[in-house]
Amino acid sequence: MSMSRAANPADVMKRTRVRYLILLLIFVITTFNYADRATLSVTGSAMRAEFGFDAIRMGYIFSAFSWAYVLSQIPAGWLLDRFGARRVYAASIFLWSLFTLLQSTIGLLGSAATAVTALFVLRFMMGAAEAPAFPANAKVVASWFPTQERGTASAIFNAAQYFAAVVFTPLMAWLTHAFGWHHVYIVMGVAGLALAITWLSVMKNPVDHPRVNRQELEYIEEGGGIVRGHQRAGSAGAKSNAVGWPVVKQLLTNRMLLGVYLAQYCINVLTYFFLTWFPIYLVQARHMTILQAGFVASLPAICGFTGGVLGGVISDGLIRRGHSLTLARKAPIVGGMLLSSCIIGCNYVDTDWLVVALMSLAFFGKGIGALGWAVVADTSPKEAIGLSGSIFNMFGNVAGIVTPIVIGYLVAQSGSFNGALAFVGINALITVFSYLVIVKDIKRVELRA
Numbered sequence: 001m002s003m004s005r006a007a008n009p010a011d012v013m014k015r016t017r018v019r020y021l022i023l024l025l026i027f028v029i030t031t032f033n034y035a036d037r038a039t040l041s042v043t044g045s046a047m048r049a050e051f052g053f054d055a056i057r058m059g060y061i062f063s064a065f066s067w068a069y070v071l072s073q074i075p076a077g078w079l080l081d082r083f084g085a086r087r088v089y090a091a092s093i094f095l096w097s098l099f100t101l102l103q104s105t106i107g108l109l110g111s112a113a114t115a116v117t118a119l120f121v122l123r124f125m126m127g128a129a130e131a132p133a134f135p136a137n138a139k140v141v142a143s144w145f146p147t148q149e150r151g152t153a154s155a156i157f158n159a160a161q162y163f164a165a166v167v168f169t170p171l172m173a174w175l176t177h178a179f180g181w182h183h184v185y186i187v188m189g190v191a192g193l194a195l196a197i198t199w200l201s202v203m204k205n206p207v208d209h210p211r212v213n214r215q216e217l218e219y220i221e222e223g224g225g226i227v228r229g230h231q232r233a234g235s236a237g238a239k240s241n242a243v244g245w246p247v248v249k250q251l252l253t254n255r256m257l258l259g260v261y262l263a264q265y266c267i268n269v270l271t272y273f274f275l276t277w278f279p280i281y282l283v284q285a286r287h288m289t290i291l292q293a294g295f296v297a298s299l300p301a302i303c304g305f306t307g308g309v310l311g312g313v314i315s316d317g318l319i320r321r322g323h324s325l326t327l328a329r330k331a332p333i334v335g336g337m338l339l340s341s342c343i344i345g346c347n348y349v350d351t352d353w354l355v356v357a358l359m360s361l362a363f364f365g366k367g368i369g370a371l372g373w374a375v376v377a378d379t380s381p382k383e384a385i386g387l388s389g390s391i392f393n394m395f396g397n398v399a400g401i402v403t404p405i406v407i408g409y410l411v412a413q414s415g416s417f418n419g420a421l422a423f424v425g426i427n428a429l430i431t432v433f434s435y436l437v438i439v440k441d442i443k444r445v446e447l448r449a
Contacts, residue, residue, distance in 0.1 A: 015215040018206075019144040023153050025202055026137050029093060030160035032195055033133050035168035036100045036126065036188050037065060038275050042172040043181035045283050047119075050181075051112040059408020062276040064120045066400025068127030073397070074248065076131035077390025085136040085143075085386075086203045092136070093196040095129035101189025104182045134373065135389030142377045142385050144206055146223020148319050151329070154374035155312025159367060161271065162308060165301030169279070177291045226382055247384050247447060251391055254445055257379065259438030263333070264372045264396035266434065269427035270340060272403040274300070274363065277411075277420065285417045286352055296356060303360040307367025311336060315371055326442045329375050330435050336369025337431040344425035347418045362428075369431065372396070381447045388445075399427075 040047075044058060053061065079088045103122050106115045137157050145153045172184045206212050206220055206227040221227045251257055278300075282293035311332040318328035343362035346355050372392065380388035403424075410419040 014213065015219055016211060016213045018209055018212045018216060019149075019153075019220065021211075022140060022144050022203065023156060025199065026140055026157050027160050027163075029089075029195060029199065030133070030137060030157050031164045031167070032093075032188070032192055033096070033130060034161040034164035034275070035172070036096060036192065037130070038164065038169065039100065039103070039172060039184050039188060040123065041276050041279050042169060043176050043184050044280060046176055046181045050107070051115050053116065055412045056408050057116065058280075059405045061116070061120055061123060062404035062408075063401045064123035065127035065130075066272070066397050066404075068124045069131055069400060070127075070394050070397050072128045072131035073135070073390040073394035074387070077135050077384075077387035080132055080135055080139055080386030080390070081384055084205075085132075085139045086200070086205075088132050089136040089203070090196050090200045092129055092132045093192060093199060096126050096133075097189050097192025097196065099123075099126040099129060100185055100192060102185075104185035104189070107182065131390070131393075132386075134393050135386050138373050138376045138380070138389040139385045140203075141373070142380070143226045143228075144220060145377075146220055146225050147325075147378065148223060148316055150224075150377050151315035151319070151371060151374040152309070152312035154377055155308050155315070155371060158370050158373050159305045159308025159312075161275075162301040162303075162305035162363070162367060165274070166298045166305060169297045169301065170295050173279075173291050173293065173295070226385070247381070247387060248391065250447060251381075251384075251388055251445070256439050256442065257388075257392075257445065259434045260372060260375055260379070261392055261395035262438065263431045263434040264392060265399050266427040266431040267337070267366065267370060267372065268396045268399035269403050270343075270362070270366050270424055272400045273407065273420070273424045274304075276404045277407050277417075278359075281417050281420075284411075286355060288352075296352075299356055300359040300363040304363035304367040307336065307364040308370055309367075311368035311371055312374065314368070315374065324441075325378060326440075329371055329378070329442050330439070333369040333371050333435050334432050336365040336367065337428045339365025340369065340428040341425045343428070344422055346421050362425075366428070375442060378442060379444055381445050383447060 040062060044053075044062075047053065048058060076088070076092075099122050103119065103126075106118045106122070138154070141150055141153045141157070168188075172188075175183045175187060204210075206217055206225065217227060274297075279293045279297050282288045282296055288296060314332050315328045318331065319325060340362045342358055342365070345358045349355060349358065373389075376389050376392050377385070406423060407417075407420040410423065411417060
């Protein structure tokens with residue numbers, strides 16, 4: 001692991017902090033990314049009433065996003081390593097925002113069957129458009145942050161999923177209640193289009209950014225940051241090899257990475273329960289109104305956001321105290337996911353406040369344990385960070401296909417969410433097994449020639 005030299009106090013005073021501006025920008029973008037994914041979970045009850053979806057059909061519509069998102073991961077990683085995060089991410093934001101905006105029009109198509117088909121297609125296209133987002137975040141963090149700050153930076157952008165729920169779930173619930181579900185998609189789509197333009201105007205590699213001074217650039221580079229991004233990161237041969245199938249094979253046969261991939265799938269089971277069925281659970285199983293569910297859902301999200309930032313701070317703090325990278329990353333992940341398994345306890349309590357308390361505790365633990373993207377930035381081959389992140393994200397987001405469909409069937413067959421919550425809690429425990437038994441030392445993978 002590359003560490004920066006002891007800092008001269010004068011250099012620290014002179015050092016710019018442009019990397020924090022870049023982190024703020026990817027945090028805002030990721031907030032919109034998750035808010036757009038969650039639009040259907042908030043508007044779903046109103047749309048089911050209008051178009052007559054049953055629980056199983058709703059599960060398939062929820063999964064449409066993830067089918068495309070998973071299938072597009074490797075092409076997205078290739079594009080990121082070939083063209084860089086700036087251009088690919090801008091196109092991604094623009095397209096997913098456009099498809100979000102178009103979802104506002106499905107009520108104009110006449111029959112309910114046509115509207116359902118159009119919604120599935122638009123959610124599918126949105127999933128394909130969002131595929132580069134998280135690998136791009138990992139690539140940007142690997143470029144802009146030294147190792148000892150990378151856990152916190154990764155945790156902050158990953159915690160945007162909770163911030164999205166805190167800010168946008170109540171907002172989208174209010175828009176649905178006050179103006180109708182169509183307005184949710186209009187507001188989110190237009191805001192995202194503006195965000196794509198902002199990204200293009202602000203984002204550059206550290207070595208090319210006009211506001212980065214020599215002290216900050218040296219601090220990032222000496223601490224392990226890949227300051228030139230995808231450009232000139234290695235020899236032409238290495239760069240060419242980095243986008244080929246031999247590299248994919250190397251990544252898929254690495255035991256450490258396979259353990260990380262399995263764990264990310266299990267962590268994302270919790271994520272997709274929250275993004276898809278959780279507000280519906282509050283409405284159907286706990287008999288809340290859509291407006292109440294929107295505000296109640298923000299409470300676990302606040303805890304998830306707090307846990308997410310805390311997990312990164314704890315991990316980086318362990319590194320600065322001299323602990324190994326393996327211990328620093330594994331300890332918060334294992335502890336957090338053990339805490340998340342308390343979601344099963346919701347099956348054994350009747351009062352709403354206890355349900356919300358257990359959900360909040362579970363998502364606080366999930367936030368602490370959600371350090372997978374920091375592990376990706378730590379372990380990916382320098383020549384193929386985009387591709388490595390995309391494979392990781394592909395495995396993780398298979399949960400977005402499986403989770404809503406499995407829960408849809410469990411709810412349809414039993415008439416309750418008890419089996420669904422047990423399913424989510426068991427996946428938290430599998431994450432613990434994966435990091436303790438399958439993943440050995442956490443270190444950067446070196447590609448074979």
